[in-house]
Amino acid sequence: MTLIQQAPLAAPRPRDDSPRDQAVLIVHGADRTGIVAAVGSVLSKHGANIVSLDQYSDNPHGGAFFQRTVFSLDGLKAALPEIENDLRTEMDRGFDLEFTLRDLSKPQRVAIFASKEDHCLLDLLWRHRRGELPISVSMVISNHTETADEVRSFGIPFFHVPSPAGPDKSAAEAQHLQLLRGNVDFVVLARYMQILSGRFIKELAVPIINIHHSFLPAFIGAGPYAKAKQRGVKLIGATAHYVTEDLDEGPIIEQDVVRVTHAETVADLQRRGADVERAVLSRAVRWHSEDRVIRHDNHTIVFA
Amino acid sequence: MTLIQQAPLAAPRPRDDSPRDQAVLIVHGADRTGIVAAVGSVLSKHGANIVSLDQYSDNPHGGAFFQRTVFSLDGLKAALPEIENDLRTEMDRGFDLEFTLRDLSKPQRVAIFASKEDHCLLDLLWRHRRGELPISVSMVISNHTETADEVRSFGIPFFHVPSPAGPDKSAAEAQHLQLLRGNVDFVVLARYMQILSGRFIKELAVPIINIHHSFLPAFIGAGPYAKAKQRGVKLIGATAHYVTEDLDEGPIIEQDVVRVTHAETVADLQRRGADVERAVLSRAVRWHSEDRVIRHDNHTIVFA
Amino acid sequence: MTLIQQAPLAAPRPRDDSPRDQAVLIVHGADRTGIVAAVGSVLSKHGANIVSLDQYSDNPHGGAFFQRTVFSLDGLKAALPEIENDLRTEMDRGFDLEFTLRDLSKPQRVAIFASKEDHCLLDLLWRHRRGELPISVSMVISNHTETADEVRSFGIPFFHVPSPAGPDKSAAEAQHLQLLRGNVDFVVLARYMQILSGRFIKELAVPIINIHHSFLPAFIGAGPYAKAKQRGVKLIGATAHYVTEDLDEGPIIEQDVVRVTHAETVADLQRRGADVERAVLSRAVRWHSEDRVIRHDNHTIVFA
C-alpha cells in the first residue's frame, strides 16, 4: 500500500518564470567607494544583463556593505567560472569583500524536519509542488510517523528517526547527520519541537531555519500560545529565524502577526497562529532559497 | 500673548452621533443561567430599547460573565435612578454580579500627562476637537513646557509640574494629586516617560492608561526601539495598557505593529513607531471612554 | 490504484471544542423593545445557558434587528422542539421576527465546486481534516479531473461534470442538481470559474459562496490580476460573497488584501493572491457554517 501511495499525486509544475540562464551574486564586506562600478564592469564585460540589483550599506562612511545582483546571460553555465575568476581578481584589487555566485537554475536541496503537526510541512510541500519554491526537497525527517503517507504521496522520501525522551539526543542526531551529510544545502524545522545540540548544528554546517510560534522576543521557549493567552496580548505572531546554539535567539528572517480577542481560547490561538506560522515559514524558505537573506552578526539583510 | 493663544483655534465639533438619551450598562460576575433575561426584563419594563449588546463568558459552565448593553430611552435622566434600583433588586435575587450604569451624554473627564514628545498628546487633542472622542479634557500636565502654547491653543489648561531627577517623585506626585483629585475620571499617560509610584496609583484611584512604545511583552522598560533594532525584529509595535505597580505589566487594552526592514535606523523606527503609538493610544482612550473595556484579573475584555 | 488512493490518508480529527449540547438561534426582523428579554426568558425557562450573544440593530428607532445566540443545555436534542414551540409562541405575541434554531452538533453538509486550480479546494479539505471547519464535505464536483486523486485521498467523493464551452450550461447544471438535491446545505465555489445560471441558483435553493480573486467592487469579471497589474494598484485582494444572478454583485461575506509592488508580475500577483483567496474563503466558510453570517438586502451581518 505504502509503495503505491508513494507515487506522487502530481509532479511539481514548472515555474512559468523559472530562471534559466540567470545567476545570483552576493557581495558583502567593508563598504568602499567603487564597489558597484567594479562589480558592474565585470558583469558588463561578459555581456551579462542585470535583472535586479539590491544594495545596502549600514553606514555609508565605512560600514558594512551588502549587494545582491541577479543577472542573465545566454550560455551562463559555460561563462560562470570565468566571471568568478574576474570577480576574484577585481575583489583582490583592494576591496575587503566576500562574494558567492550561484546558478539559479539549480534549486537548493532541502531537508524538512517535522513532528506530529502537519500544517507547516504540508504547506511547504504543496507550495513546492505548485512551483512556488525554487527548492528540491531531498527528504522529510520526523520523530513521529503520522505524516509519512502524506509526505510520500508527494513523491518525497520520509524517514522516521525517533527522538527518545531526555536531554541526550546524540543517537538521533547521529542518524540525522548520516542522512543529511552531503545531501542538503539547508534544513527547515517545520514545527520540529526538538532542541538541536550545538554540536549537531556545527557538524551539519548548513543553514537551519526554524519557525517559532510567537512574535520573538516575546514568549521565548515552550508553550507560547498559552503564555500569550495568560498575558492577554491582542496580537499573536510567528517568527522564522536561523537556528543558533541559543534557543530562539538566532537571526530573525521574517515575522508576522494576527489580531486576536479576549474571546479566543488557547486552542483558537493555536489554530489562528498555525496560519501565520505557515505563511511566515514559507516566505522565509523562499527568500533563503533565492539568496535574498544575508546573515550579518545576529541580524539579517532581507532583499525581499 | 499667551492669553490670546489660549483662545482655542476652534471649538470641538458636536458629534453627529452624540448619544443623547443613551446609557451604558456593564454587568460582570459569576456566570449563571438567566442573566440576559433578567437584565433584558428590567430594561424592557422601563421601555428602554437595546441599541447594542455584547456578552462574553470565559467558561459557560460556571466562569466569569461580562455584558455591555447600550440602551436608549426618552427621558433617560429621570428614569435612571429607578432602573438602577430595579437592577439592584434583580441582582440581589441570587445573582453574584456587579453592575455600573452610566449616562452616555456625560463625557468622562480626562487628564493627559505628557513630556517633550507631542505626537500622542496632539493626536488626542486633535481627535477630541474633531468630536471623535467622547471625553472632556480637564487638563494637560507635563514635566516640560514645550507643548504649553499648543495645548492652550486648544483651549485646554496646561500645568507644568517639573519632575526632578532621582527616584523620589513624591513632591511632584503631591502636586499631581492636588490637581487631579475630584477632577478626572481617568488619566492618560501620552508618552509621559516617568514611572508612577504605587502609592500615587492607589491614592489617585482612577484608571490610568499608558502607551508603551513596543509590542509588550517584548522590550519591557526603557529604549525599546534601540532594543528592537538590536534584536533585528521585522515588526515594531506599541501597546496601550492600564498602569499597575508592575512596570509594563498591566492589563493590555490594545496593540498594533508595523513592518520594518533592516535598512531602517533607530530614528526611523521611532518615527514609524510614533504613528503606531498614537493610533493605538487613541483607540484605547476611545474604547475606555465608551466603557468598552472591562478589567478582569490581568486581562481586558474589549467589546470594540 | 485509484481505489486504494481513495482510502483517506487520515480521518478528520475531532474538534477539541466540538459543541455538544449546543444550539445556535438566529432571530431577525423589525426592531422592537423587549426582544432580548423575550428570547432570554424562553431560554432561561428551559435552563439553557447562554454561551454567546451578538446583537445588531441597524437603527435603534425602528430598524432591522439581528441576534445570534449560542446556548448550551444538557439533553439539548430532546428539548429543542419544545424550545422552538415556546419561541414561536413568544414571537407571535406582537414581534415581527423570524428565527432559525440549529443543533450545533450536526455539521452542515457542503459540496465544493472546483476547476483546475487546487489552492482553495485543498485548503478547505485540509482545514476540514484538521477539525477547523464544522462541516461535512458531501462531495467535490469539478469540470476537470486534475484534482480527483487528491480529493479522494481525503476520503471524499469526486464527481467529474464537464462544462462544455458556450453559454448554455443547462446539461451540466442538470447533472449538478441531480447530485446536489437533498444532499447539501450549502455550496462553495472554490475558484470554479464558471458562471451559474439564475435558474440553477433558484432551483438549487441553498446558499452558494464564491471566492472572487479581487477586492470587489474593483476588477469585476474575468482576469482581475491582469487588470490590477494594468491599473498599477499597490494592494491586491480577494472577496468571498454569496452568489446571486448578478455576477460578482452578491452580498460580501469577507475580504482581505496583501501589499504588492511595481516589481511583481501578473504571475506573482496570482501567487500572492492565491494565499489571500484561500484565507478569505476559509473564513467565509467557517463563519457561514457556524451561522455567523446573516443576509439582509445585499449586505451581510457577520458576527465573527
Place this chain on the structure above:
Amino acid sequence: MTLIQQAPLAAPRPRDDSPRDQAVLIVHGADRTGIVAAVGSVLSKHGANIVSLDQYSDNPHGGAFFQRTVFSLDGLKAALPEIENDLRTEMDRGFDLEFTLRDLSKPQRVAIFASKEDHCLLDLLWRHRRGELPISVSMVISNHTETADEVRSFGIPFFHVPSPAGPDKSAAEAQHLQLLRGNVDFVVLARYMQILSGRFIKELAVPIINIHHSFLPAFIGAGPYAKAKQRGVKLIGATAHYVTEDLDEGPIIEQDVVRVTHAETVADLQRRGADVERAVLSRAVRWHSEDRVIRHDNHTIVFA
C-alpha cells in the same frame, strides 16, 4: 489677533539624518547591458560613495529600466555640475536614457490645497514641523477659511481663493496659477474636493498629488464612503495618486485599507477612513519629495 497667531508655535526641528552632501540620481529609459557599470564608473571617478541603489527593469530582455541612486560626496555642491556633464557624456555613448540629478539638501517646495476638512492638511503640517518630510511648505490654498488660523500658527502663508459653484473654475485657477508659478516644485491636494481642469494641470506643469478617499479603482468619484456602505465592503481604503485629466485615473503612488464591519455607519467609515487617508497621503508626499517615485505610462515605480 491673527498677526500674533501667525507666529509659529514651534519651528520645524532639524532632521537628525538630514542629508547633507548627498544627491539623488534617477536614471530611466531603455534597458541595456552596462548601465549600472556606466553610472557606477562616473560616480566612482568623482569619489562619490553610493548610499543606496535601487534598480528595476520591467523586462530584462529589452524593457524599460529605472534606477535610483543616492550618493554622498564631500563638497557635493561644487562637484555636481561636472558629475552632470560626465553623466550626459556617458549617456550619449549609446544609451537611450534620461536622468535627473538633485541635491538632497534643498527640500522641494510644496503648495497644499485644502478645503474644510483639516485631517490631511494638519497631518502634513505637523509631520513637516517634526522634521519627517523633506519639504518646504510654500503656502496653503483653500476655498474655505476654516483652517486659516491653524495654518498660520505653523508660520505658513494661507491664501483663501473661493471656488464658486458651477463647472467654470477659470477665475479661481487663474489666481492659483498666479500664486504658484515659479514658487513650487509640486502640489498636494489634501482633500481639496474640487476637480482641476486639464488646462490648469498643463499650465501648472508640476506634479500634483491627490488623496482619494477609497481604494481605487473601487468607488471612483464623489461619496465613496456612502458607496462603500451601500456595497457592504469589509475593508475601506484610500489612494494617493498623481492627478491627470481623467478623474481618479492617474498613476497610483500608495494605497492602504482598514477593516470595517456591518455595524459601522457612513460617519464611522469617514472617521476610520480619515486615518487611512492621512497615513497614505503622508507616505506618498514623503516618497515623492525624496524622488522615490518614478512615473511610467500610467504606473509608478516606488523605491520605498
